[in-house]
């Protein structure tokens with residue numbers, strides 16, 4: 305595949321502040337932080353974005369997503385400032401989808417107007433339930449009336465693309481109560497509805513509350529609620545395009561589709577994940593994944609002093625890989641031995657925060673020297689954590705896991721194009737087994753989960769591990 309002149313990129317911007325923590329939440333977010341902490345964070349965030357100026361030249365940004373946390377909790381001026389920085393650094397497509405997540409209590413009229421001015425054109429509102437008693441149980445900071453008011457203000461401010469998040473499987477909730485939430489949301493006619501079931505995470509107040517845990521619905525009821533959601537939303541004009549996501553025609557979330565279809569995304573902000581392609585020579589590519597640091601002081605400390613990445617970041621990386629290609633025993637020029645990646649990642653782990661040359665044996669030192677000459681890797685090493693070079697098998701697994709989440713499923717031709725082998729030669733047995741059981745459906749070039757397959761999707765997905 306030849307390197308395109310400009311590649312498409314999605315940007316995720318993490319705003320880790322909330323009014324207070326919900327009882328079920330294990331996201332990287334903090335309740336009750338004051339103005340000065342938020343301001344300092346936004347300054348560090350803008351420095352981080354600015355550092356990508358050299359890399360940005362290769363991209364056109366198609367989607368931006370402010371997630372959290374609760375981005376609507378911080379001053380709207382901070383969102384404007386981040387948007388201005390993004391536009392200074394990146395070429396943002398005129399019709400880019402730009403989403404902001406918000407909670408009903410903080411989506412005020414003034415903020416909504418300022419978001420529109422800043423270019424935000426999609427809102428994702430966290431409702432979760434129309435039942436105020438259950439909202440309290442979840443530790444949510446709003447009630448249903450506040451949601452209706454925020455929704456109507458958003459329409460008045462000109463938002464024509466709104467998602468509403470709802471949750472099933474809440475402790476003690478009857479099926480009728482859940483369906484009432486669904487019906488009330490549908491009545492408002494948002495363009496998109498995300499309907500997830502509650503996941504109980506260890507270490508959260510909900511996870512430690514025996515009394516509430518006893519009131520969780522059975523798996524069978526969960527399945528019934530899922531079927532009801534699908535039917536009710538289908539009858540109301542919403543297409544299911546992913547296991548838990550429904551939209552009116554033309555309103556599927558472009559940003560999330562990038563995650564599910566293996567597109568490139570850059571996550572900025574505390575703990576954000578990135579998945580990017582490093583082009584080696586205009587023809588060959590490596591996929592890398594890395595994460596932002598999760599400690600707030602560390603994040604702010606690092607990025608407030610962050611320098612711009614050098615312009616040759618992406619071209620320098622080629623020399624690093626090129627010098628190792630010769631070591632590939634099979635003479636394949638598109639793949640490396642696992643041990644090559646292991647050493648690479650070991651070297652990376654070793655250099656974080658310590659004097660690597662004291663720690664390295666001579667072969668590691670050789671590798672490290674190559675790192676040292678590599679601007680992009682050097683930058684990632686200094687500011688991020690968990691750099692991972694995706695092996696071909698990792699990429700195949702992700703292709704299957706993420707693709708099967710979407711109703712459109714995976715394309716056999718696309719698999720061959722990406723991995724240069726037929727999908728059957730890797731997954732033939734698993735595919736036949738689940739097609740026979742009618743849990744997978746094959747139609748023309750595409751393979752997707754059947755309705756019965758969705759109910760046991762976790763079991764099926766696990767079998768695509770190589």
Ligand code: SF4
Nearest residue numbers: 322325326329372373
């Ligand atoms: S608003 Fe969202 S991110 Fe914040 S605590 Fe609640 S669930 Fe977590």
